Amino acid sequence: MLTTLKKDIHTAIAGLYDHRIDDGQLLISPTKKEFEGEYTFVVFPLVKAIKKKPEEIGQELGERIQAESNLVTGYNVVKGFLNLSLSKRYWLQTLSELTVKCGQAPIQNGKTLMVEFCSPNTNKPIHLGHIRNILLGWSMAQIGEANGYKVVKTQVVNDRGIAVCKSMLSWKESADGATPESQGIKGDHFVGKYYVAFEQLFQSEYKAWQSTEKGQAIYKSLSKDGDLEETFFKSYKNKYFNEHSKIGKRTKDMLLQWEAGDPETLALWKQLNDWVYEGFDKTFDALGIDFDVVNYESETYILGKEFVQQGLQDKIFYQKEDSSVWVDLEDAKMDQKLVLRSDGTAVYVTQDLGTAHMRYAKYKMDKLVYVVADEQDYHFKVLFEILKRLGEPYADNLYHLSYGMVDLPTGKMKSREGTVVDADELIEEVISEARNASQERGGLEGLTDAERTDVFRKIGMAALKYFIIKVNPKKRMTFDPKESVDMQGQTGPYIQNAYVRIRSILRRVSERPDYDLNNYKQELQEIEKELIVLLTSYEAMLGEAMNKYDPSLVANYCYALAKAYHRFYHDCRILNAEQEETRGFRLALSELVAERLSAAMKLLGIEMPEYM
RNA sequence: GGUCUCAUAGCUCAACUGGAUAGAGCAGCUGCCUUCUAAGCAGCAGGUUCCAGGUUCGAGUCCUGGUGGGAUCACCA
Known part of the structure; x- marks a missing residue:
């Protein structure tokens, strides 16, 4: 219309x-x-x-x-x-068009969209930063589907490397055979504990070394004048780990053994990772997400080397005397970038080059979206530029969905200071907060315990997810735990409430009123027109969210629609409207709003309860 | 220091790609529940959109230059 x-x-x-x-x-x-x-x-x-x-x-x-x-x-x-x-004709016609369209599944466009998100390390549990990533990735996948794409959701698990060896070593030397079961701890938290223990051990070793003769000598010879001792040693940490640390040496030995395929080390590695994955799966379940394809870095880290040969041949890369391979991106306002180490092993970009190639060979995706924090903006600029120069056919269809870090009201999250917000704890907290709020309010008397638990879960998760996803991804956001459990105003539960009100009305309708949209005699209210305008804009909003890679547009749409409905609900009687045909019209309008709200919130990974 | 990025009400965020008098929520203050769920609705108050220029019918949005925060510039991933 x-x-x-x-x-x-x-x-x-x-x-x-x-x-x-x-x-x-x-x-x-x-x-x-x-x-x-x-x-x-x-x-x-x-x-x-x-x-x-x-x-x-x-x-x-x-x-x-x-x-x-x-x-x-x-x-x-x-x-x-x-x-x-x-004219009235416009509104009625639009409403009936919307009703017809609403039940239909989205039309396929025959294209494939791949979304990479989450990508955790196996030495730490999922935290708040991951949650923003996961919600963005998940929503983009849903929005893609709603726009007609066939979607492949994927993640690359960082399951290897020196960091993973740290927790392995720590467990081996201090756990005395303890397991998640024997300790009653979730697997990822269990392993995370040993990683933290490693860091503490290393720190105290480093601290002690700093005041030894050798440590002081290095400080004096290498520090620039004016550098405080503390500042110097902070920046020297990696070097110390690699060149002087005893525990560092043992960790590196372990990595060598891993790379050499030592059976005992591999068994240990597998055991710890299995524990972690068990834990991750529980968190993913709680968040209501899953993946279609999981890649492991232990498999992908060898990929990409064939590019180095090809790049050298095509004179896109060049080799230095020590046989390391580089690419010169200075004409594109970037730097010289290493693509292969002098010992012939791959670096971060090399892997990503190889992974992209492998994916295209397998899925022929028309779009590939990487959901990765904005601290890696430069990395992706480099990656995309290299792929373009290599002449990869998909190079123009790559997008880095870059999002800002999540801060706390007290400042940045720092694992060393223990200010990282753990995902599992957070989820538990919002759900129990929803339970408290609901019990204060009452009104769920007719439900079984299981049904009630399900309602609390939906409300709590809605509060949490909406709070995060409503913010424009590219902006840094402040996460106030107190506000994240709010359920009034612009929140997930507010939107759910509009839906629940409609469902409650619909449950009371035994017989649909008889009415004819083409022959509707009543005057339309302003708020009714406003609702139709909003419903009409749904499709455009969907397209925009896709083109801009911005789920927060969906979140804002949901709020606008729910807000308008709440006002409509307050101003207009629906079930006991003056006229039979008004009743029919308003019921149809309400039903449409409920369906749109539920569909749009589903795109954000938020479920609607029937009661609250 | 180079590059990138952000800055809007006390706080958290919007603003349809350059459009009308910059909007919501929270926090504060007022009202509205014997009638479809008050997790709601209505109202009051709160602004030099970081600063200075420029572009034009028109700028929070675009360009230039500042100021302030963040990120990044590893043979780490």
Whole structure:
């Protein structure tokens, strides 16, 4: 219906001025509340071509459209804004079109979208930062599906390397055979404990070394003047680990054994990782997410080396005397970048090159989205540039969905200071907060315990997820645990509540009222029109969320729709409306809102309860 | 220091790609539950959109230059 309106505007412009504009330039938006009308056409863009005053064009156009289009019943012009009032026929027709469309599954576009997200390390449990990542990745996958893509959700687990060896060594030397079962701890937390223990041990070793003769000698010879001892040793940490530390030496030995395929080391590695995955799976379950394909870095870290040969041949890469391989990206305003170490092993970019290639060979995806924090912006710029130079056919279809870090009101999350917010704890907390709030409120008397638990879970998770996903991804956000469990105002539960109210009404309807949309005699309320406008904009919003890779648009849409519905609910009687046909109309409208709310929230990974 | 990025009400966030008088929520203050769920609705108050210029019918949004926060510049991943 909206497209018909646009067509009418086109016709009027063509008829009056013999001028055509393309659809993209035809700017039509919902009218601001202060003005009369429902849709506004901005005439300024026409001024140049037509060479008349904006007001004049507005008047002429308005008159013409009102005369010619049976959708427009009135107009007014303010400055260069032409506000149109639409006919009852428009609203009713739109509503019935929406009703028809609502039940239909999204049309497939035959394209494949791959989303990489989450990608944890196996030495630490999932934390708040991962949650933002996971919610973004999951939502993008859902939004992709809603836009007709076949979607492949994937993650690369960082299951190898020096960091993993740290927890392995720590467990081996101090656990005395303890297991998650014997300690009654979730597997990922169990392993994480040994990683922390390693770091503590290493720190105390390092601290002691700093005051030895050797440590002091190094400080004196290497520090620049003015460098405090503390600052110097902070930056020397990696070097110490690699060159002087005893525990560091043992860790590196373990990595060598791992790489050599030593059976005992591999068995230990596998055991610890299995524990971690068991723990991760529980967290993923609680978050309501899953993956289609899981890659492990222990498998992908060897990939990408064939590119080095090819790149050398094509003179895209060059080799230094020590046989390390580099790429020069300075003409693209980047640096010289290492792609292969002098010992012939791969680095981070090499792996990513290889993984991208492998994925394309396997899935032929039309789009690949990497959900990774913005601290890696530069890495992805480099990665994409290299793939382009190598002539990879998919190089232009890659996107780095870069998101800002999550801060706490007290500042940054730092694992060393123990300020990292653990995902499992957080989930438990929001759910119990939902339970408290609900019990204070009452009203779930008819439900079984299991049903009630399910409601609390849905409400708590909605509060948490909505709080995070409503923020524009590229912005750094502040996570206040107190606010994250809020259930009033712009929150997940507020939106759920609108849905629950509708479901509650629908449960009371025994017989659908008899009414005919084509023959509806009642006047429409402003708020009813507003709801229809919002429902109409759903599709455009979906497309925009996809194009901009921004799930927060969906979140904001849900809030706007729920807010409008709450007002409608307050202002208009639905079940006991004055007229039978009003009852029918409002029920249909409500049902449509419920379906849209539920569908849109599902895109964010948020479930709707039937009661609350 | 180079590069990238962000800055909007006391706090957390919006603003339809350059459009009307910059909007919501929280916190504060007022009202509204014997009528479909008050996790709601209505109202009050709160702003030099970091600063200074520029572009034009029109700038929170674009360009230039500052200021302040963050990230990144490893033969770590």
